[in-house]
Amino acid sequence: MNLTLKIWRQKSAQDKGQIVEYKVKDISDHMSFLEMLDVLNESLVAKDEEPIAFDHDCREGICGTCSLHINGEAHGPDRLITTCQLHMRTFKDGDTIFIEPFRSKAFPIIKDLMVDRSALDRIQQAGGYISVNTSGNSQDANAIPISKPNADESMDAAACIGCGACVASCKNASAMLFVSAKVSQYALLPQGRIEAKDRVTNMIKQMDKEGFGNCTNTGACEMECPKGISLNNIARLNREYLVASI
Amino acid sequence: MSILNSKVPEGPIKDKWTNHKNHINLVNPANKRNIDVIIIGTGLAGGSAAATLAELGYNVKAFAYQDSPRRAHSIAAQGGINASKNYMGDGDSDYRLFYDTIKGGDFRSRESNVYRLAEVSKSIIDQCVAQGVPFARDYGGLLDTRSFGGTLVSRTFYAKGQTGQQLLLGAYSAMNRQIAKGKIQMFNRHEMLDVVIVNGKARGIIARDLVTGEIERHSAHAVVIASGGYGNVYFLSTMAMGSNATAAWKAHKKGAFFANPCYTQIHPTCIPRGGDYQSKLTLMSESLRNDGRIWVPAKLEDAKALQEGKLDPNKIPEEDRDYYLERRYPSYGNLAPRDISSRAAKERCDAGFGVNKTGEAVYLDFASAIQRYGKLQANIQGIVNPSPEKIIALGEAVIEEKYGNLFQMYEKIIDANPYKTPMMIYPATHYTMGGLWVDYNLMTTVSGLYAIGEANFSDHGANRLGASALMQGLADGYFVLPYTIGDYLASDIKTGKIPTNTPEFEEAEKAIKERIDFFMNNKGTHSVDYFHKKLGKVMWDKVGMGRTAQGLKEAIEEIREIREDFWKNVKIPGKSDDMNTELEKAGRVADFLELGELFAKDALDRNESCGGHFREEYQTDEGEAQRVDEQFSYVAAWEYTGKPSEAKLHKEELKFESIEVKARSYK
Numbered sequence: 001m002n003l004t005l006k007i008w009r010q011k012s013a014q015d016k017g018q019i020v021e022y023k024v025k026d027i028s029d030h031m032s033f034l035e036m037l038d039v040l041n042e043s044l045v046a047k048d049e050e051p052i053a054f055d056h057d058c059r060e061g062i063c064g065t066c067s068l069h070i071n072g073e074a075h076g077p078d079r080l081i082t083t084c085q086l087h088m089r090t091f092k093d094g095d096t097i098f099i100e101p102f103r104s105k106a107f108p109i110i111k112d113l114m115v116d117r118s119a120l121d122r123i124q125q126a127g128g129y130i131s132v133n134t135s136g137n138s139q140d141a142n143a144i145p146i147s148k149p150n151a152d153e154s155m156d157a158a159a160c161i162g163c164g165a166c167v168a169s170c171k172n173a174s175a176m177l178f179v180s181a182k183v184s185q186y187a188l189l190p191q192g193r194i195e196a197k198d199r200v201t202n203m204i205k206q207m208d209k210e211g212f213g214n215c216t217n218t219g220a221c222e223m224e225c226p227k228g229i230s231l232n233n234i235a236r237l238n239r240e241y242l243v244a245s246i
Numbered sequence: 247m248s249i250l251n252s253k254v255p256e257g258p259i260k261d262k263w264t265n266h267k268n269h270i271n272l273v274n275p276a277n278k279r280n281i282d283v284i285i286i287g288t289g290l291a292g293g294s295a296a297a298t299l300a301e302l303g304y305n306v307k308a309f310a311y312q313d314s315p316r317r318a319h320s321i322a323a324q325g326g327i328n329a330s331k332n333y334m335g336d337g338d339s340d341y342r343l344f345y346d347t348i349k350g351g352d353f354r355s356r357e358s359n360v361y362r363l364a365e366v367s368k369s370i371i372d373q374c375v376a377q378g379v380p381f382a383r384d385y386g387g388l389l390d391t392r393s394f395g396g397t398l399v400s401r402t403f404y405a406k407g408q409t410g411q412q413l414l415l416g417a418y419s420a421m422n423r424q425i426a427k428g429k430i431q432m433f434n435r436h437e438m439l440d441v442v443i444v445n446g447k448a449r450g451i452i453a454r455d456l457v458t459g460e461i462e463r464h465s466a467h468a469v470v471i472a473s474g475g476y477g478n479v480y481f482l483s484t485m486a487m488g489s490n491a492t493a494a495w496k497a498h499k500k501g502a503f504f505a506n507p508c509y510t511q512i513h514p515t516c517i518p519r520g521g522d523y524q525s526k527l528t529l530m531s532e533s534l535r536n537d538g539r540i541w542v543p544a545k546l547e548d549a550k551a552l553q554e555g556k557l558d559p560n561k562i563p564e565e566d567r568d569y570y571l572e573r574r575y576p577s578y579g580n581l582a583p584r585d586i587s588s589r590a591a592k593e594r595c596d597a598g599f600g601v602n603k604t605g606e607a608v609y610l611d612f613a614s615a616i617q618r619y620g621k622l623q624a625n626i627q628g629i630v631n632p633s634p635e636k637i638i639a640l641g642e643a644v645i646e647e648k649y650g651n652l653f654q655m656y657e658k659i660i661d662a663n664p665y666k667t668p669m670m671i672y673p674a675t676h677y678t679m680g681g682l683w684v685d686y687n688l689m690t691t692v693s694g695l696y697a698i699g700e701a702n703f704s705d706h707g708a709n710r711l712g713a714s715a716l717m718q719g720l721a722d723g724y725f726v727l728p729y730t731i732g733d734y735l736a737s738d739i740k741t742g743k744i745p746t747n748t749p750e751f752e753e754a755e756k757a758i759k760e761r762i763d764f765f766m767n768n769k770g771t772h773s774v775d776y777f778h779k780k781l782g783k784v785m786w787d788k789v790g791m792g793r794t795a796q797g798l799k800e801a802i803e804e805i806r807e808i809r810e811d812f813w814k815n816v817k818i819p820g821k822s823d824d825m826n827t828e829l830e831k832a833g834r835v836a837d838f839l840e841l842g843e844l845f846a847k848d849a850l851d852r853n854e855s856c857g858g859h860f861r862e863e864y865q866t867d868e869g870e871a872q873r874v875d876e877q878f879s880y881v882a883a884w885e886y887t888g889k890p891s892e893a894k895l896h897k898e899e900l901k902f903e904s905i906e907v908k909a910r911s912y913k
Contacts (some may be wrong), residue, residue, distance in 0.1 A: 012824075028521055030661075038775075045773040045828065050820045053827060055313065057486040059526045061655065062411055063317040078658075085658050098645045110457055111825045118434065121314050125426040129419035132376045134298040134724045136366070141375040142333060145387030154464040155405055158412060162316055191378050 001027050001093035005040065007052055008100045013108050019098070029089035030177055033076065034059060034066065037099075050082030054113040059084040061226065064161030067168070068113055069100040074165035074224045082163060082226045102168035106175070106211045117164045118211040120178060126206035127199040128182045130191055151189045157184035159227045166221035166229075177221040179203050180237035181229050187240055197244035204241055250503070250883055250898045253685040254358040259904040260340070265364045266686070267729055270616045273738035278303030280734050280742070282466040284451055286438045286493045286512060288315030288421070290414055290716055291699025292472030294723030297420035300429035304735075307464055308421070309433045309453060311488055311830075316418045319474060320719060323410025324531035324652065325394065326402035327716040329367040334391055337370040338399040342363040345905060347714060350396040350583055351679070351707020352857035352873060353907050354509070356881070356900065358686060359704045366725040367717050371403055373724060377416040381405050394712035395532055396583035396912070402713040407531055407651045413716055417723070436462075437495045437830065440754045441469055441500050441695060452754050454762075455828060459823040461758055463751045465744035467735055470727065471497055475678035475700040477510065479838045479845065480790070481782025483675035484516060484529040490834035491841050494682055494701050502690035503883035503896060505703035506680035507841065508849035508859050511710055512791050513676035514540075514587035517659050518607040527674040528659060530610070530652055532712040535580045537615035537645065538669070540587070542608050544568040552601045559601065559609060559668055564725035567585040570594055574868075578912040585709040585858045585871070586912060588673035592791050593869060595672070602670050611668035616641030673791060677715060679706040679858065680848075683883040683898075687730035688722060691883075694734060698722035703881065708857025762822050764831050770817035774831040777812040781805065781835070781842055790845050794862050798850040802843055802891070807841040807842040843890040851895065854878045875907060 002025045010017025024040050031039075034056050041051035057065040066083040070076035091097065099113065107115040120134045146154075160181035167175050183200050186192025192199075206239065215234060220230045256267040273281065281304050285296045286309045296308045296315075312318060332338040333841055343364035348355060371389070375381065382390040391400045405412035424430040433649050435456040442450040442463075450465035453526045476491035477483040498504045515530045543549045551557035564820050582590070591608050594600070601607050620641030624632040632640070642665050646653065653664050660670065682690050682697035684704055690697050699719040706714065788801035812835070819825045855864040855871035856878070864872045881898040 028523065030520050031523050032525070032659075035525050038525055039523060042775065045817065045819055046377065048817075048819055051828060053825055057312060057317055057488050058319060058322050059487060060484075060528050062322050062408065063312075063316050063319070064488065065312060080654070081658055085655070087658060087661070089661060117313060121316075121422070121425075121432075121434075124419065126423040129423045130376070130378045131423060132373075134294070134373055134420070134728070136369040136373070136725055138369075138372045138376040141331070141371045141381075142388050144375065146383055147387050148383050148385050150450055151380055151383040151387075154378075155382075155412070158380050158415065159406075161409060161411075162314070163370045167858075185380065186378050189378050189380065191376060235300055 001029065001088070001091065003027060003091065004096040005182060006096060007113070009052065009112050010109055014110060017109070017214060029087070029090055031088045032059070032084060033070070033086040033088065034084050045166060049147045053111040056084055061085040062161060064163040064166065067102045067115065067163060067165070069168060071098050074102065074168045075226050080226060080228055083159070085197055102164050102175035104212070106173065107164060107167065112132065112227050119212070120162050121166060123139045123175065123179060123203055123206045124182065127195070127202035130186065131195060144190055146189060154185050154188040157181045157188070157229065157233050158227050161227055165224050165226060167212065169220040169224040170213065171218060171220070172216060174215045174221070175212040176215040176234050176237065177225065177229055179207050180233035183237050184233040187236060196240060200237065200240040201244050248897055250896050251682070251685060252898055253355065253687060254356070255686065259358060259361045262358050263365055270729065270733035273732045273736050273739060275303050277739040279305070281305065281738060282307065282744070283468050283470060283731070284464060284466040285309070285470045285472055286451070287318065287474060288700070289318035289320035289472065289474060289699060290417060290719030291701070291723045292470070293318065293417035293421055294720050295470060295472060295698060295727050296430050297424055298724050299731070300424035300726045306424070306430045307433065307466060308430055309436045310589035311435065311437045311456065313434050315421055315432060315434070316415060318414060319489050320414045320716070320767070322486070323716055324407045324529065324573065325533040326392065326404035326409045326706070326713040327370065327402050327413060328394070328713045328716065329371045329403060330364055330401060331368055331371060333389060334400045336399045338401050342399065343367060343401065346397045347705065347711060348572070348707065348905055349910055350711040350869065351709055352910050353707065353731045353763045353875070353879070353902065354506070354856050355707030356704055357902055357904060361904070362726065363705050363718060363721050366721045369725055370717065370720045374413060374416050377419060379405065379412050379416045381456055392536055393581060395535065395581045395587070396711040404533065407533070407649060410716060413630035413720065420447060426688065428530055430563070438496070439758045439833065440496045442750050442754045443692065444744070444748065444750045447693045450746060450751060452751070452758050457825050459821070459826065461755055463755060465746045467738045467741060467744065468696065468731060470696040470698060471654060471682060471701045472698045473701050475681065476838070476841055477675045477678050479781065479842050480675045480785045481778050482519065482524060482527050482786070484513065484527050487526060490837070492834050492837045494697070495837040497682060497690065497692070497695060497697070497839050499886050501692045501886070502678070502684040502695055502697070503881045503885050505683035505881050506842060506848065507845040507884070508852060509679035509708045509857060510675060511584055511677040511679060511858050512588045512673045513584055514591055514673050515610060515671045516674035516676070517656060518670055518672040519604070528655065529674070529676060530656060530669065530671055532584070534610060534649060534652065537648070538580065538610040539569055539614060540571050540580055540602060540608055540610055541567045541569045542594045543790055546598055549599045549601060553603055553605055555603065568594070568599070568700050575912045583709060583711060588791060589860060591673055607670040607672045609668035610671045612645055612664070613668070616645055616665070619644035630669055677710055677905065679703065679708060679710055687733060689730070689734065690728055694730060696727060698727050708859055730781055761833070762829065765816065765818045765829055766822050768816060768818070770815040772815050772817060774816060774828055774835050777808055777816060778835045778838070780808050781839060784808070785842055785845070792860055792862050793849050795850060800845050801846040802850070805839065805843045807844065812836065812839055840890045844893055847890065848882055848884065848894065851882065852878055
């Protein structure tokens with residue numbers, strides 16, 4: 001298939017970016033979206049032009065490195081996948097595709113489609129852990145039985161890949177889904193209860209400090225989340241935060 | 247007498263580690279504050295080591311080329327992590343895990359290291375649970391396990407199909423706690439480009455800030471390489487796009503011996519290749535072999551029809567199917583180890599029985615598991631005389647709960663429903679058992695330079711068993727290195743900060759800058775990927791699943807030609823003082839082009855077949871790998887002398903005192 005791509009190009013954080021149009025030809029519908037961009041980049045290198053910078057690494061939907069707003073949706077039109085798992089069969093011959101970076105005040109652009117998501121790391125550093133040192137003599141793993149439903153729900157929350165699609169999809173650029181996933185993972189486990197109050201307080205504080213917006217329950221984050229993280233986690237986060245605040 | 251000293255402690259195998267820990271030097275907590283450690287890579291090995299060393303009080307500087315430590319490729323490990331907990335009461339023990347690992351490695355690993363690995367495996371599970379890793383549990387609230395290849399017990403702990411992700415996020419959370427305290431200084435989007443040696447000791451690195459392009463000097467009292475394996479030498483593999491061998495290769499060029507480069511794992515269950523545009527291959531977890539049955543048609547005419555797309559595999563009757571793993575290896579069946587399963591798939595496909603249009607795919611079929619689980623669920627739910635449709639629906643629900651994410655991944659790539667039509671799979675490069683040679687303390691042949699996780703060679707011999715990479719990465723990082731590095735650093739308590747304004751740092755930095763300038767000014771004709779793909783093809787065709795002396799000699803010649811062409815004709819657009827992904831790739835591919843040659847040289851030198859190294863000249867009448875123990879029961883550790891072709895071989899003889907060496911059989 002032949003496509004028209006309208007891609008955001010920006011030399012650096014300071015530079016004023018713009019949309020640049022590219023044409024690609026003979027794209028196979030078995031290609032992944034990023035392989036299509038590889039083909040474009042190869043052709044740019046051949047013409048002595050700078051290739052388009054975009055983040056990607058594992059290309060199997062788990063590392064959370066890839067991003068991209070494709071036709072106005074984080075990770076593109078398909079559901080429950082990341083951009084690297086998006087395949088060209090989702091598009092039709094002759095389509096025009098807009099490709100932009102994840103946009104949020106807390107995610108400054110590094111170059112072209114690459115953004116700085118270290119704000120998410122700093123939220124985790126504020127409390128996204130259980131304070132236990134490596135010792136080799138902590139209690140036996142089976143000494144703490146955990147009900148299967150709780151363990152499963154904790155796992156579902158822990159499946160977050162930290163890609164930032166929730167932030168990019170939210171009209172308020174809120175990171176609530178991301179924060180709630182980590183808070184929920186620990187809140188559902190007995191090991192996590194001990195520091196629960198400090199954790200939620202500190203993570204929310206850091207979230208606000210980074211410049212993320214507030215949640216107004218639009219649900220766009222859940223809709224666009226490649227891992228299907230549920231809005232229920234935000235409800236749990238609010239409850240945890242309320243309990244910690246009183 | 248070899249110059250290699252493995253420093254294996256004396257005494258019976260089960261006491262070696264305890265005795266060693268009791269007698270090595272310790273650094274007192276006040277002194278640890280004055281000692282810096284650099285760690286390259288933040289996967290399971292690097293991340294767990296960084297967190298643990300910081301907890302102990304050392305100042306850690308951690309480096310990752312990714313934008314966050316959480317993105318290291320350990321995250322992609324799906325199936326699970328082994329531990330000899332024996333929670334299932336099925337006869338597991340440290341000895342059995344040790345035995346399975348040594349046998350799985352085809353008797354080419356160091357006995358003492360493997361026993362230690364089995365010994366500490368239990369602590370890993372305890373540690374991860376304490377950290378809040380949400381492992382799968384049964385209805386009683388206790389931990390669940392499953393079986394992996396090459397074992398007869400159920401010792402693999404898992405978190406859905408995302409075990410690597412959950413373990414890595416556990417290590418990442420432990421790192422975050424230390425980053426917040428300032429005990430770990432994290433350098434994201436930084437790539438190590440050389441190690442700096444001062445007076446024979448590793449004392450720092452040269453790194454490039456990938457965002458600004460700035461070349462930086464960092465010093466420390468010890469340097470730990472935890473940068474993973476070199477599987478991307480094949481271009482196509484299940485590694486991440488950025489996975490590279492540069493840190494390990496630069497260490498090698500500065501004096502660290504490189505061991506057993508030819509031991510590579512080709513994983514049997516990956517999604518088959520598509521077209522030339524393909525950028526990477528995707529693994530389907532080995533855990534699928536708990537329930538999936540592997541087969542090809544028994545009749546060539548059926549295979550032909552499948553290849554032409556004229557036949558529905560579901561229409562092939564049971565008697566016309568060849569479940570070749572069950573046929574050849576009745577006692578392990580579909581759970582035969584990876585090297586054996588991969589070769590068996592290749593053998594069938596080479597004989598013309600492949601099932602997709604390229605003839606390079608076999609089926610992994612869940613129909614009988616769906617039936618089995620469906621009937622079981624009907625019984626549990628008290629459904630009398632369930633309809634065939636009901637049984638299938640119930641069975642599919644069980645399969646979805648167990649492997650849903652993998653099935654979804656498959657469906658997105660192949661555009662076919664694996665619940666209804668059998669999956670198509672084919673082997674792909676997945677892991678490298680070879681790596682930097684290390685002694686029992688995980689130190690390389692350079693003082694103060696350590697290698698942990700996949701970057702070292704020590705535990706998996708010639709073939710790694712499933713769910714053992716996670717185990718080794720975390721064992722090294724949480725429970726081995728933090729002890730052994732203290733033994734070395736105890737002599738550094740009075741050294742003070744290592745200055746970076748010395749000739750050694752200057753010289754290393756100059757060489758890096760010259761290389762970058764060369765790339766930027768070389769007005770070549772081809773992109774980096776052009777050369778990488780050429781190298782990958784030679785590696786796969788001639789240094790892949792089946793190797794011959796003739797093919798390896800050709801490969802060495804061809805790699806040299808590609809390398810010469812690369813240095814003449816590679817083209818890098820953009821600038822060096824900027825984010826420049828082509829420049830990053832150029833450096834990595836330049837190193838792969840040297841490593842690839844040493845890889846082929848090692849494979850040519852090892853005139854036997856063992857584990858993942860299959861020399862077609864050395865096989866039994868039944869097509870199994872044939873070791874030549876009298877001549878090759880050693881670790882091949884290569885010393886760099888200026889060119890890969892002139893690398894000098896050092897041998898570490900392998901002695902097996904606690905285990906009887908025999909032919910490896912899974913029949």
